[in-house]
Each structure stands twice: as structure tokens, then as C-alpha cells.
Amino acid sequence: MDNFWQTCSAQLEQELTPQQFSAWIKPLIPLDYEDGRLRIAAPNRFKLDWVKTQFANRITVLAGQYWEEPIDVQFVLDPRLNAPRKPAAAMPAVIRAEANGIDGIRGTADGLVDLPPVESAPRRDQSRVNTALTFDSFVTGKANQLARAAAIQVASNPGVSYNPLFLYGGVGLGKTHLIHAIGNQVMADNPSAKIRYIHAEQYVRDVVTAYQRKGFDDFKRYYHSLDVLLIDDIQFFGGKSRTQEEFFYAFEALIAAKKQIIITSDTYPKEITGMDDRLISRFDSGLTVAVEPPELEMRVAILLKKANQEGVNFSDDVAFFVAKHLRSNVRELEGALRKILAFSRFHGKDITIEVVKDALKDLLSVQNRQISVENIQKTVADFFNIKVADMYSKKRPANIARPRQIAMYLAKELTQKSLPEIGDLFGGRDHTTVLHAVRKIAADRSKNPECNHELHVLEQTLKG
Numbered sequence: 001m002d003n004f005w006q007t008c009s010a011q012l013e014q015e016l017t018p019q020q021f022s023a024w025i026k027p028l029i030p031l032d033y034e035d036g037r038l039r040i041a042a043p044n045r046f047k048l049d050w051v052k053t054q055f056a057n058r059i060t061v062l063a064g065q066y067w068e069e070p071i072d073v074q075f076v077l078d079p080r081l082n083a084p085r086k087p088a089a090a091m092p093a094v095i096r097a098e099a100n101g102i103d104g105i106r107g108t109a110d111g112l113v114d115l116p117p118v119e120s121a122p123r124r125d126q127s128r129v130n131t132a133l134t135f136d137s138f139v140t141g142k143a144n145q146l147a148r149a150a151a152i153q154v155a156s157n158p159g160v161s162y163n164p165l166f167l168y169g170g171v172g173l174g175k176t177h178l179i180h181a182i183g184n185q186v187m188a189d190n191p192s193a194k195i196r197y198i199h200a201e202q203y204v205r206d207v208v209t210a211y212q213r214k215g216f217d218d219f220k221r222y223y224h225s226l227d228v229l230l231i232d233d234i235q236f237f238g239g240k241s242r243t244q245e246e247f248f249y250a251f252e253a254l255i256a257a258k259k260q261i262i263i264t265s266d267t268y269p270k271e272i273t274g275m276d277d278r279l280i281s282r283f284d285s286g287l288t289v290a291v292e293p294p295e296l297e298m299r300v301a302i303l304l305k306k307a308n309q310e311g312v313n314f315s316d317d318v319a320f321f322v323a324k325h326l327r328s329n330v331r332e333l334e335g336a337l338r339k340i341l342a343f344s345r346f347h348g349k350d351i352t353i354e355v356v357k358d359a360l361k362d363l364l365s366v367q368n369r370q371i372s373v374e375n376i377q378k379t380v381a382d383f384f385n386i387k388v389a390d391m392y393s394k395k396r397p398a399n400i401a402r403p404r405q406i407a408m409y410l411a412k413e414l415t416q417k418s419l420p421e422i423g424d425l426f427g428g429r430d431h432t433t434v435l436h437a438v439r440k441i442a443a444d445r446s447k448n449p450e451c452n453h454e455l456h457v458l459e460q461t462l463k464g
């Protein structure tokens, strides 16, 4: 066993950077080898997860070569290495003073809160970065290629390219995945970087806790000392003035020190309600990129990749069927996939289109019921305050022509209708007119955040 570990470590030392080797491989402890099963211990959960996702395959190959047989390599947590955790302090009642904007803050059922790390030098596993969410596991398509490219650029040169990087888009489109991927990449390149992922709601809680403990100095010291701050769903700061003020200081300090900030939101900066103007202008001062709903091919690729990760063979036909019917976001696709797998396992049936129809009966009927061309025409007409009849009329003033083009675009995106069918439903127009509208709005959407936002709102309204 010791011989193997020496050989394996020596090999990995050659393959990895010195920082990676000392951060991830050196702390591992070979435990035992028996009947083709090798157990290796990691000193904490964070390292365990990271080593499993990043190095398990390579170590398995090296073990196979050493023993000349397939080896089942298992990574476990070494309990001897775990220092006992300090119990978290009890949280007193919610402070009244936060009525100036920070509301809805409660401790957990046992009165404990997830305390913010107030040490000036946070431990590595306080980064809260999810090691499973990497660039490798992120499927790319037209909808997210810009966001992904910007994220990779920022991850490769934190603090020096786009700062802040502001990613926005609707629910379940991969914003959280992307910022974790940035964190993972920075951590792999530079294991000593101080990184922190935080959801905006948790940041609000941290402000409250600091307030209660009169501990703003610690709070500031901690947040201002980070190399990379990943903050998710910043729209939660809306209306929370004390949090915004604190975040403003952190923002200024980090940017001035060339430390990287990555922010996600469900909408672009100017549209976040209840947000201080000076923060909005700061958010817009780096690079603002949209993550769009995935197009058909990307939805298919995502389904195939996720099915493959589950060890299930999904035929292209099945993947196309699901992707054609579920169009809103990736989280919905993941949910559908889980349903299909559970259904097929429970009934012991192979995954065919018929089985998928059964498994997703409820989901599909909701989709089909909600989105019709008529529904789109009504929703768009209401949104732009024009008459539904203008959707079929030959009138051409811009205030009517553009909503009509938007409705055609949405009809193409959200229904199964062909271009000629859509043309018919818009007062007997030619299919080339529909095609022109679809292309024009798609181009506008990719260039103009306000147009993108309008479309996003309409899509959400239509999908209920």
C-alpha cells in the first residue's frame, strides 16, 4: 500500500502544479487495500468532494496500472483528522432595528444560525463553492455561450478583466452553476485564493448577525479580505438599505484592490427594484451578460448529458421529444428527467416516447394547455396595450408592427406551429414575413438587454 501511494504521489506530483499537488494530493492518506478495493482518506468534506470529482479517475487508472487489475478506489472522510466543531452561538430574537429594510430573518428551528465566517482568514472549506458545478459539466449553446466565455475569462484572470461580472437571466438557466464554475476554476488554479460563494439572502443574514453582535468590523474585515466574491441572486437586496450600504463598501474595497466580484440576478441592473442607484451604476461598470433560455439543440444536449451522468441510455428521439415539449429552463428539464427515470425504474420499463408521455403526463398537459398562438397574441397585446385585433390587421405603424413581430417570434419559440401556420394565424401573412420577424426579434434580443427583458417577462407570463 505504501509503495503504491509513493508511486502514485510521485506521478501526480509530475502532472499537477505544485500548488495543486500540495493542496489536494498531499493531505490524502492511503488507508487500506483489500480484494481490489483501495480506500483513501481526505481530511475534510471539501477536499473529499474536490478530490473525488477532479482526481478520482486518474488515481483509479494509476491504481489499476500498479496492481494490474481494475481497482475500486473509494474516498472517505478520515474521522481522526476532523477537529471537533465549535457549536454555533444562539441567535437572539430578530432585531427590531432591521425594520429599516432587512426583514424576514429568522434563526433555524433550534435557534442556531449559519454564522458568517468572521475570522480574518477563512478556511478553504468556507468558500461554499459546490465542486460539482464546473465548466466541464456545463453544456454550452447559443443561449449561454457569451456568459460562459465571460465566466471563463474572469476565472482565468480574476480581478483584471471584467469587474464586476454581472450575469442575469430567468430562473433555472445556469447562473448559479456558472458562478460556482468560476469559483472552482480559480480554486484549482490557485488553491490559496480566498473565495466565497454566498447567496444574497445569506448575505442579508450575515449583515443582521453582524448588527446583533455589533461585529461590523469583523464582517468588513472578512468580506474586504476576499480575493473572489461570488454573490448569487442579488435582486434579494431590493429594498434592504442597510445591506446595500454594507455591500457598497465591500464592493468598493474589493474593486479598488483588484479583487474579483461576480454577481447574478434575475434581471439586469437597472430593472432591480428597490436598489440604490449608486449600486446599480457599479453593477453596470464591468460586464453585464445575459443567460438566455436554452434553444432546442441545447436542451437536447443537456438531457443527453444529464441522462448519461445518471448512467442511463436516452435515445435521441426521446431527448428531442422531451426538449420540444419542455422549453422554459434547465431546472425543469432536470425535474422531468428525474420523473422519467423514477417512472421507468418503478414500472420496470425501457425509456420510450410512450413511457415519457406517461411519466410527464401532468407536465405536458400544463404546457400544452397554456401556450397557444391565441394566448400569445392576447398576452402580447395586453403587454403593449394594443388591441388583439391588431395582431391580424394589416396596419403597420411601429407601435403595432413591433408587438406583432414579438408575438410571431414567441409563437415560433413556444409552440409547435410551422411558419406558414403562424402566418395564417396572424391574418394570413406569408411565411417569409414570419421568418423575417423571428430573425429580427432574435437579433434584437441578443443585442439589446431591454428587449431581452421584455421577452423574458412575456415568456414567464405565458408559461404561468
Ligand SMILES: Nc1ncnc2c1ncn2[C@@H]1O[C@H](COP(=O)(O)OP(=O)(O)OP(=O)(O)O)[C@@H](O)[C@H]1O
Pocket (backbone or CB within 6 Å): 133, 137, 138, 139, 140, 144, 169, 170, 171, 172, 173, 174, 175, 176, 177, 178, 233, 266, 302, 330, 331, 334
Ligand atoms: N448549461 C447547463 N449545463 C448543465 N446544467 C445546467 C446548465 N444550466 C443549468 N444547469 C443546471 O440546471 C439547474 C438550475 O441551474 P442554476 O441553479 O444554475 O440556475 P439559476 O439560473 O441560478 O436559477 P435561479 O435564478 O433560480 O437561482 C442546476 O442543477 C444546473 O446545474
